[in-house]
Amino acid sequence: MIFYDFFSGCGGTSQGMREAGLTIKLGIDFDRDSARTYRKNFPRARFIEGDIRSLRPKDIEPYVSKSSRRHPIVFGACAPCQPFSKQRRDDGQSDERKDLLGEFHRFVRSYLPEYVFIENVPGLQSVDDEKGPFSSFLALLTRLGYWHAHQIVVASHYGVPQHRRRLVLIASRLGPIEFPKPTHGPNSARKRLPSVWEAIGHLPAISAGEIHPSIPNHQSANLSELNLRRIKATRVGGSRADWPEALVLDCHRAYDGHTDVYGRMPKNAPASALTTRCISLSNGRFGHPTQHRAISVREAACLQNFPMNFEFLGSLQSTGRQVGNAVPVKMAKVFGLAIGKHYRAYRKAKR
Template sequence: MIFYDFFSGCGGTSQGMREAGLTIKLGIDFDRDSALTYRKNFPTARFIERDIRQLKVKDIAPHVSASKRRRPIVFGACAPCQPFSKQRRSDRRVDARKDLLGEFHRFVRAYLPEYVFIENVPGLQSVDDKEGPFARFLKFLTKLGYWHAHQVVVASHYGVPQHRRRLVLIASRLGPISFPKPTHGPGTRRRKLPSVWEAIRHLPPIAAGEVHPSIANHRAANLSPLNLLRIKATRAGSTRKDWPADLVLECHRDHDGHSDVYGRMAKNLPSSALTTRCISLSNGRFGHPVQHRAISVREAACLQNFPMNFEFLGNLESTGRQVGNAVPVAMARVFGKAIGQHYRRYQKEKRR
């Protein structure tokens, strides 16, 4: 099976699909550093570095037509999710990114892939429920003859060491399709959820602001002397509520909201959901559980299940953003395997 990654970012979905046995044919994204990272890690795939709004359907024809009749194809689309996040849902300003899923319609209609995979924040489903972008996409799939299933899943139930809730859709033109069963948690053979420490304990210690000399992307953001005192006053799994009064920020006095900022991860639990600022201590519960710093880019990548040989290109801010934006690899792998199993069942039934 052949996979085409729309809004690919650095390639989290592609990595998961590759691990599931699919051939990665094409990545599409307009972010320069993500393009560099994708090309570095998927050297046999093609890449189109362009905004999908300026991309014509015919532009991907050279990459699709040759394979279309010999092997089934899968289109994946994980459009930027920030317009639908909790923080942005109340923002009434027009955000052009909200119609990016609609842009994906054009390519599905033109090439009719056997399978479609979509991942996004749960907010995509609830925004303007009947006429929003996701509702329109479901109607569009049904009109084209696709069977589809969607639900909000918890990434830790699919092997990701994060409490990350995501909306996932899978669709097939070959027959009814259902969700793969969770691999971790209650009712599975692995009842214990994957933890932060299982994911990052193999990495050697580094200090805030330090770059490891031989491990790619094992680099941590620097901390001011005051923020170093703050993280030292924070227990693993806890927050700024541990701090003595002289360390509390003025904006946090008598304010109970944003309780995760400046927090530390717990060792033996999944982390909170990584964001584009996942290597910044002041932007979430992104403090290392043991060392006095925020997690490094490589540690964030491990929490997203990227293998150690997957290298991210760009500066510190860019690489952290790429990791935080990525689809968790383990989750994509589970759904990639489910798509493969569905196709094998289809072939078997077809031969009867």
């Protein structure tokens, strides 16, 4: 099976699909650093560095010619999710990124891949429910003859050490398709969820602002003296509620919201969902469980299930953003395995 990664970012979905046994053929993204990272880690794949809105379906024909196709293909898409996130719900409705699923559909319509995989924030499902981008995309899939299923999943139930809720859609032109069963949690054989410490506990200690000399991307952001005092006053899994009065920010004295900011991760439970600012102490519960700093880019990558030899290119801020934007590898792998299982069953039934 051949995989094509639209809005690929650094390649979280591609890595999961590769681990599931699919051949990675093409990545598409307009972010330069993500393109550099993707090319380095998928040297046998092709990459188009460009905006999907300016690409035509025929631009990818050299990589997915309908006339010479010998293997089933899978199109994956994780369109930029910021327009649909909770933080953006009160913004205006003119964000042009909201129609990126429609742009993706141009390619689905032209090449009719056997399978489609989409991952995004839950808000995508509810924005303008009847006429919104997701409902329109489902209607388009139906008209093209796809069976499809979608639901909001918890990433920790698929082996990801994060409390990350995502909307996932899988579709097939070969027959009805069902969601894979969770691998972890209350409805699985593995009741215990994957933990932060299982993911990052093997990495050597570094200080705030330090770069490890031999482990790629094991680098953490520097901290001011005041923020160093704050994280030292925060217990494992704790928050700013642990601080003495002298360390509390003025903006938090009469405000109970955003309780995760400046928090430490727990050790023996999943982390909060990573974001594009996952290496910043002040932007979420991104403090290391035991060391006095925010998590490093490598630790964030481990929490996204990237293997240790997957290297991210770019500045500290860019690599952190790439990791935070990525689809968790193990979750993509579970769905890749499910797609492979579905295709094998289809082949068996056709004999």
